[in-house]
Amino acid sequence: MEIIIQPSAEAATSVAARVIARLLREKPDAVIGLATGSTPLLLYRELIRMKLDWRKVTTFNLDEYVGLPKEHPQSYHSFMWENLLGHINIAKKNVHIPDGNTNDIPKFCAKYEKQIRAAGGIDLQVLGIGTDGHIGFNEPTSSLASRTRIKTLTQRTVQDNARFFGSEDKVPHHVITMGIGTIMEARQNLLLAFGPKKARAIAEAVEGPITSVNPASVLQMHPVTKVCLDEEAAAQLQRADYYRWVFDNKPGWQKI
Numbered sequence: 001m002e003i004i005i006q007p008s009a010e011a012a013t014s015v016a017a018r019v020i021a022r023l024l025r026e027k028p029d030a031v032i033g034l035a036t037g038s039t040p041l042l043l044y045r046e047l048i049r050m051k052l053d054w055r056k057v058t059t060f061n062l063d064e065y066v067g068l069p070k071e072h073p074q075s076y077h078s079f080m081w082e083n084l085l086g087h088i089n090i091a092k093k094n095v096h097i098p099d100g101n102t103n104d105i106p107k108f109c110a111k112y113e114k115q116i117r118a119a120g121g122i123d124l125q126v127l128g129i130g131t132d133g134h135i136g137f138n139e140p141t142s143s144l145a146s147r148t149r150i151k152t153l154t155q156r157t158v159q160d161n162a163r164f165f166g167s168e169d170k171v172p173h174h175v176i177t178m179g180i181g182t183i184m185e186a187r188q189n190l191l192l193a194f195g196p197k198k199a200r201a202i203a204e205a206v207e208g209p210i211t212s213v214n215p216a217s218v219l220q221m222h223p224v225t226k227v228c229l230d231e232e233a234a235a236q237l238q239r240a241d242y243y244r245w246v247f248d249n250k251p252g253w254q255k256i
């Protein structure tokens, strides 16, 4: 894992945006995995501002609520079109977001996995992290080998996401999410986390044991994962000074 600690969420986002911009320049038909939540909002704003060429890019979103109409303002379909996809020159046919209203969830999930494979696999997956360490909607104790499937949210995630829905009882309990095994197959992962609420989950994921109790900790087994943090999210890391030193002293060819 490459831990990149920046003074602010804006600065950490700018590093992440540069990584994506470089990939799109080097591989105009890249396959990008996208995430939702409040964390990537700054990133999407920055990517829109950069006016990159998305014509040949394919995207796959991590997850979606089950049973929420696509048009619902809190569906991840609405989120993605409102905050990124509606503002870039991506081809609609290249956008993939799990269908939370499918009448055959297992069949849909198998097809989603097949579509990712057919597209050549994910080149770069954007990730946020839940306060309990979840990535996508892979809650604690998810199988570290899991594939796209239905999951039930923990009470904690329901509470965390209630802010988007107005109240807890409006948050759907079921979701479709790429599995941890799916995420681990991305060629590169780019995890962003900001603010003090993420500090514990980040410290456990980066410096704790690999355990399904903190699903993000499995990224320790991934060969190319960058973790872009602001100071607050990095606050509980024991080796923060080392990560800063590494980033500040990269050889020229490795600079971001």
Ligand code: GLP
Pocket: 035, 036, 037, 038, 039, 040, 062, 063, 127, 128, 129, 130, 131, 134, 135, 136, 137, 157, 161
């Ligand atoms: C949701 C999403 C995750 C996201 C997490 C954190 O549960 N499914 O992909 O990382 O929330 O959200 P936020 O960025 O709003 O803290």
